[in-house]
Amino acid sequence: MTTGRLSRRDVLKAAGANAATVFAAPVCAQVAEPSEITSALVAVAKKEGKVAFYTSMDLPVAERVGRVFEAKFPGITVRVERSGAERLFQRIQQEYNSGIYAVDIVNTADAAHCIVWKRNGWLVPYLPEEVARNYPKEYYDADGFFVTTRVWLSSLGYNTTLVKPEEAPKSFADLLDPKWAGKMVKAHPSYSGTIMTATFQIVREFGWGYLEKLAKQRVMQVQSSTDTPKKIALGERAVMADGNEYNLIQLKEQGQPVEIIYPTEGTPLITGPSALFKAAPNPNAARLFQNWLNSRESQQLLVDFARTHSVHALVQQKLGSKALKEIKTLKDDPLGVEKSADEIKTRYAKIFGV
Numbered sequence: 493m494t495t496g497r498l499s500r501r502d503v504l505k506a507a508g509a510n511a512a513t514v515f516a517a518p519v520c521a522q523v524a525e526p527s528e529i530t531s532a533l534v535a536v537a538k539k540e541g542k543v544a545f546y547t548s549m550d551l552p553v554a555e556r557v558g559r560v561f562e563a564k565f566p567g568i569t570v571r572v573e574r575s576g577a578e579r580l581f582q583r584i585q586q587e588y589n590s591g592i593y594a595v596d597i598v599n600t601a602d603a604a605h606c607i608v609w610k611r612n613g614w615l616v617p618y619l620p621e622e623v624a625r626n627y628p629k630e631y632y633d634a635d636g637f638f639v640t641t642r643v644w645l646s647s648l649g650y651n652t653t654l655v656k657p658e659e660a661p662k663s664f665a666d667l668l669d670p671k672w673a674g675k676m677v678k679a680h681p682s683y684s685g686t687i688m689t690a691t692f693q694i695v696r697e698f699g700w701g702y703l704e705k706l707a708k709q710r711v712m713q714v715q716s717s718t719d720t721p722k723k724i725a726l727g728e729r730a731v732m733a734d735g736n737e738y739n740l741i742q743l744k745e746q747g748q749p750v751e752i753i754y755p756t757e758g759t760p761l762i763t764g765p766s767a768l769f770k771a772a773p774n775p776n777a778a779r780l781f782q783n784w785l786n787s788r789e790s791q792q793l794l795v796d797f798a799r800t801h802s803v804h805a806l807v808q809q810k811l812g813s814k815a816l817k818e819i820k821t822l823k824d825d826p827l828g829v830e831k832s833a834d835e836i837k838t839r840y841a842k843i844f845g846v
């Protein structure tokens with residue numbers, strides 16, 4: 493899957509040269525002051541009339557977010573560009589190398605991307621007032637260059653018609669049981685930011701030897717973390733070895749035969765930040781969108797509709813679902829992911845032969 497793709501090292505090398513010619517300003521020229529949605533901001537955003545939203549959100553979620561924003565701020569159209577986070581990272585780099593500055597705002601499933609973009613000088617600081625007031629400080633950049641819009645987990649799961657609850661795996665270690673050989677599905681870190689982050693955490697906790705053993709289980713490989721829940725819902729595989737917890741919640745609420753497993757060792761924690769690009773063609777619409785995206789209204793929408801978690805202090809947990817604090821999670825480490833990304837993609841592809 494990685495043939496012909498840019499490595500993270502290639503991206504960084506090209507980005508350094510490109511950033512030097514496009515942006516002369518230092519990365520941290522100023523620290524953003526908290527900003528509210530004002531009538532003046534809405535007016536200039538409506539003059540621009542559109543915003544380009546690059547995102548790794550599940551497409552129905554991204555489109556729903558866009559429609560609600562358009563209804564709240566008539567006259568501004570949201571163009572959703574959805575792909576896996578690692579592909580979005582490459583796309584933005586390729587566009588910038590070609591002198592194409594099309595992206596206004598991005599939401600990625602790989603928080604390490606924002607570290608790279610900030611270092612390149614590609615982002616502009618903008619801190620919504622609601623974020624400064626209601627988000628824990630660890631969930632937004634100290635200089636205001638990015639904000640954690642989404643929080644979710646890469647869980648395990650199973651098809652309840654194919655696996656009895658008492659026989660379902662309870663841990664990552666259980667996935668190595670020979671009885672699951674040929675019955676599991678897993679996504680790929682070269683496409684999915686969720687799986688990139690989850691793979692980093694798994695390797696950090698259990699070592700590469702764990703994945704080498706897992707690969708011997710004849711695991712079906714798919715691209716996206718949104719694909720694995722669908723595969724078990726369809727009965728194509730009995731167990732998912734990684735994937736979006738929120739998709740499983742959605743499918744279960746729709747009556748599909750799926751169940752979530754929070755592994756005893758801890759579940760990989762994924763943070764999805766949003767950021768504004770300095771060369772955005774619609775900078776005011778991007779500011780308005782970022783402000784609203786991280787507001788209580790939008791965050792409640794993501795909890796209720798998308799079934800992700802929110803760190804906004806005023807957002808209510810939906811009844812019947814576990815709060816993040818009730819789940820044992822592995823530690824998120826975007827800096828660690830940024831340093832290890834190329835190794836993860838290379839070694840993973842070699843181990844699983846994809």
